Amino acid sequence: MGSIGRYIFRTTFGAFLMVLVSLTGAIWMTQALRDVDLMTNQGQTVLVFIGITSLIIPHLVLVIAPVALVVAVAHNLHKLTTDSEIIVMNGAGMQPWRLLQPFIAVTVVASVLLASISAYLAPESLRMLRRWLTEVRTDLVSNIVQPGRFIAIESGLAFNIRERRPNGLLVGILMDDRRDPAQRVTILAERGEILKNSQGNFLILESGSIQRHELKQRDPNIVLFDRYAFDLSQFSTGPQTIKYSVRERYLWQLWKPDPADPQYKEQPGQFRAELHDRLLAPAYPLAFVLIAFAFLGAPRTTRQSAVWSMTAVILAVSGLRLIGFACTVFTLKYPAAAMIQYFVVSGTIAASLYAISRGLIIEPPAFLTTAVSRANSWVTARMGAIVGTAQ
Numbered sequence: 001m002g003s004i005g006r007y008i009f010r011t012t013f014g015a016f017l018m019v020l021v022s023l024t025g026a027i028w029m030t031q032a033l034r035d036v037d038l039m040t041n042q043g044q045t046v047l048v049f050i051g052i053t054s055l056i057i058p059h060l061v062l063v064i065a066p067v068a069l070v071v072a073v074a075h076n077l078h079k080l081t082t083d084s085e086i087i088v089m090n091g092a093g094m095q096p097w098r099l100l101q102p103f104i105a106v107t108v109v110a111s112v113l114l115a116s117i118s119a120y121l122a123p124e125s126l127r128m129l130r131r132w133l134t135e136v137r138t139d140l141v142s143n144i145v146q147p148g149r150f151i152a153i154e155s156g157l158a159f160n161i162r163e164r165r166p167n168g169l170l171v172g173i174l175m176d177d178r179r180d181p182a183q184r185v186t187i188l189a190e191r192g193e194i195l196k197n198s199q200g201n202f203l204i205l206e207s208g209s210i211q212r213h214e215l216k217q218r219d220p221n222i223v224l225f226d227r228y229a230f231d232l233s234q235f236s237t238g239p240q241t242i243k244y245s246v247r248e249r250y251l252w253q254l255w256k257p258d259p260a261d262p263q264y265k266e267q268p269g270q271f272r273a274e275l276h277d278r279l280l281a282p283a284y285p286l287a288f289v290l291i292a293f294a295f296l297g298a299p300r301t302t303r304q305s306a307v308w309s310m311t312a313v314i315l316a317v318s319g320l321r322l323i324g325f326a327c328t329v330f331t332l333k334y335p336a337a338a339m340i341q342y343f344v345v346s347g348t349i350a351a352s353l354y355a356i357s358r359g360l361i362i363e364p365p366a367f368l369t370t371a372v373s374r375a376n377s378w379v380t381a382r383m384g385a386i387v388g389t390a391q
Contacts, residue, residue: 004089008076009102015072016106023064024057031056055129058121059247062114062281069110070288070317073103077296078310087299096356100293107289111282118278119251126248155179169193173205175230186211186220187230194232201232246270251278269332276338277328283345284321290352291316298361312362320348 032053080086089099151159156179162172170192177185189208194201205228213220246254246267254275257264264271295309295316323344330337355362 004094005098005102005105008080008099009105012072012076012103012106013109015075016069016110019071020061020065020068023068024060027060027064028053028057031060052129052132055125055132058117058125062117062122065110065114066284066288066321067317069107069285070292070313073106073289073292074296074310074313076103077292081296081299086297096297096359099297100356103289103293104286107285110285114285115282118281123248123250127244130244130248173203173208181215183212183214186213187228189228195229203230203232204228205230246274249274251275254278272335272338273328273331276331276341277324280324280341280345283349284324287320287345287348287352288317290349290356291320294352294355294360295362297356298359309362316348320344 032049077086086099147161147164149160156177158176160174160176161170164170171190173187173189173192175185175187177187187205187208187210189205191206193204195204196202206226208225208228210223210225210228211220212223243263246263249257249271254271257271259265292313295313324341327337327341327344331341
């Protein structure tokens with residue numbers, strides 16, 4: 001790869017990274033807002049919030065990277081065209097394959113990245129996300145320490161805390177216990193704090209009272225206390241059994257699933273569809289780049305041709321990916337649909353390589369050019385009439 005190739009590789013790879021980071025960051029922000037309750041309701045810190053929501057980034061990259069790559073390649077080819085650099089290279093005798101090499105090099109980097117993410121990083125991050133969310137949402141202590149809200153720990157038992165101070169001190173505690181049908185117990189305390197040790201979790205209450213009101217009695221029994229320990233360990237849900245979904249399985253688990261796996265017995269189509277989608281993930285960047293180069297890599301001298309080519313790239317890439325999504329859905333019930341996906345992707349690659357090798361300049365059909373010209377003339381005439389009327 002010569003100096004021109006290194007220049008094209010550097011600019012394309014830089015544009016790819018910029019688009020990938022920008023799109024991933026924007027979409028991550030929209031997804032992260034769904035779990036903002038981890039801070040507002042669950043009492044978690046900002047670092048925990050960022051750590052949990054960042055685990056979806058590998059899966060986002062898996063979806064966004066092919067789009068970012070084709071945007072970077074199309075932008076760079078369009079820039080080379082508008083600056084007449086492709087025309088100069090072609091006039092100097094440079095073959096299309098030499099111009100294609102740096103774009104293929106960037107594609108190889110992106111495909112290796114996607115292969116690594118789809119095989120291990122994406123499912124591992126989703127597994128960590130599920131484990132972390134399960135731990136946070138089943139943390140009894142973080143659930144009850146939510147000032148100003150009545151929290152039902154279980155049926156008939158509710159907590160309310162007026163204030164939580166920075167040092168962990170709880171102020172204004174109310175506990176209402178109606179689990180026993182024969183009596184109702186209400187506990188009030190001015191202060192309290194959570195104590196965790198090897199014996200369990202305890203809520204240590206200070207300066208309060210316990211009111212026991214039996215149904216057969218008119219007045220409640222009130223007991224004042226200076227210090228009282230309420231055992232929270234009795235409400236612990238214990239270790240959670242986590243069942244991973246198909247998207248959270250590693251590639252080798254999809255390739256050779258356990259025949260005794262209950263989920264595999266119930267949803268074999270899900271395993272099949274996810275497997276083929278993962279296997280084809282590294283091939284889409286190559287197909288997208290070849291499509292872009294087939295439409296934009298040939299020397300062009302008119303702005304209309306460039307606009308048509310950019311539109312054709314967008315339509316072709318979108319159509320190919322939509323066909324892939326549709327085949328993935330149909331693969332759930334019809335295994336042959338997976339073969340259609342392979343055929344379409346390989347056929348697109350072959351057709352693009354043929355167009356590039358022959359140096360074909362793909363132009364819009366004559367009827368489409370005529371229709372666009374007529375539409376432009378009509379819009380121009382209407383705008384002129386409106387401006388004339390306004391004057």
